[in-house]
Amino acid sequence: MEITGQIIQSTGSWYKVACEDRIYDARLPGKFRLKSRLETNPIAVGDKVSLEVLEDETTRITEILPRHNRIARKATHGKKGEHVIAANIDTAIVVQSVAEPVYRTGFIDRFLATCELFDVSPAIAFNKIDLLSKKNHEEFEYVINVYRKLGYMVFTCSIKEPKTLRPLKELLQDHLSVFMGPSGVGKTSILNAIDKESDRPVASVSSYSNKGKHTTTFAELIPLHFGGYLIDTPGIREFGLIGLEPDELSLLFPDIDRYQEECRYYNCSHTHEPDCAVKDAVSNGDIASFRYKNYIQIYKSFEDERR
Ligand SMILES: Nc1nc2c(ncn2[C@@H]2O[C@H](COP(=O)(O)OP(=O)(O)OP(=O)(O)O)[C@@H](O)[C@H]2O)c(=O)[nH]1
Ligand SMILES: [Mg+2]
Ligand SMILES: [Zn+2]
Numbered sequence: 001m002e003i004t005g006q007i008i009q010s011t012g013s014w015y016k017v018a019c020e021d022r023i024y025d026a027r028l029p030g031k032f033r034l035k036s037r038l039e040t041n042p043i044a045v046g047d048k049v050s051l052e053v054l055e056d057e058t059t060r061i062t063e064i065l066p067r068h069n070r071i072a073r074k075a076t077h078g079k080k081g082e083h084v085i086a087a088n089i090d091t092a093i094v095v096q097s098v099a100e101p102v103y104r105t106g107f108i109d110r111f112l113a114t115c116e117l118f119d120v121s122p123a124i125a126f127n128k129i130d131l132l133s134k135k136n137h138e139e140f141e142y143v144i145n146v147y148r149k150l151g152y153m154v155f156t157c158s159i160k161e162p163k164t165l166r167p168l169k170e171l172l173q174d175h176l177s178v179f180m181g182p183s184g185v186g187k188t189s190i191l192n193a194i195d196k197e198s199d200r201p202v203a204s205v206s207s208y209s210n211k212g213k214h215t216t217t218f219a220e221l222i223p224l225h226f227g228g229y230l231i232d233t234p235g236i237r238e239f240g241l242i243g244l245e246p247d248e249l250s251l252l253f254p255d256i257d258r259y260q261e262e263c264r265y266y267n268c269s270h271t272h273e274p275d276c277a278v279k280d281a282v283s284n285g286d287i288a289s290f291r292y293k294n295y296i297q298i299y300k301s302f303e304d305e306r307r
Helices: 031-035 105-118 134-149 162-172 187-194 246-252 277-283 289-306
Strands: 002-010 014-018 023-027 048-053 059-064 070-074 082-087 091-097 121-127 153-156 176-180 220-223 229-232
Touching: 014 048, 014 059, 023 048, 070 105, 082 176, 091 105, 091 162, 105 121, 105 246, 105 289, 121 134, 121 187, 134 153, 134 289, 153 162, 162 187, 176 187, 187 229, 246 289, 277 289
Parallel strands: 023 059, 091 121, 091 176, 121 153, 176 229
Antiparallel strands: 002 014, 002 048, 002 220, 014 023, 048 059, 070 082, 220 229
């Protein structure tokens, strides 16, 4: 019997596939691994597949159906290529927290550039606003305004104040979304708070390092009781932007790309050249200096990779 379904969990060579009648545990034949040399994982959560169910209930994936999109990051542990986090998604949401652990714009900017690259609609959620101190308030407001002015959707919320979750819930409703971010920022806690039928494990962040404990260990596609699906993913330390040529990077930073034509050199990298309109825009505050700093850092990492 041949049926189709959607991958809701992947734990290596076994996949959980949701079909119309039930959830199947399916195996992926080795040949699929040979075919996709550029990906560490040939199938990701959200992928649609054809399945063959044999008499003895053994289930094999026979075909991966075309994706309408995907989001991927650089493979880790010295592996080449990309690691696909999720496929067939409507919105990718990077979750950060204002404290414990404090957000990093470097992570956010790599994520946003990745969304530009894969043509995925992004959003940013800052959680734990109950922990925002007076001292940090001003800087936080500045950062969220920079992103809003760039046209990105920004949410601020706390699981301790349920009404702050409403706008995010509206975004999730009737769509397929994915949460990604560092460990301990509250991705699973937000899911549990938004969907009363979810009771997935969460854990406090380490008081010593202020980092999460990697509580969620594999990506899972979860149906939301109010409509839609959310893929909750394990926390990651760094969101590695997949390798590009260094001179392609500015195309993924709309605020920087906008000035390219005004630079003296048509191929200005905005790192060291004279008469660089980007550097001028940073000096007079038209480009946020943290965005420029993150751009330079990624640019340098691309150059290092080429050496
Ligand atoms: N003060 C405060 N704590 C929160 C909030 N949201 C989550 N937490 C706490 O943060 C800790 C980590 O939450 P998790 O939901 O496990 O974080 P996660 O992002 O899913 O982490 P991983 O699964 O490891 O990637 C838990 O102790 C939560 O109770 C919030 O809005 N405010
Ligand atoms: Mg989690
Ligand atoms: Zn320039």
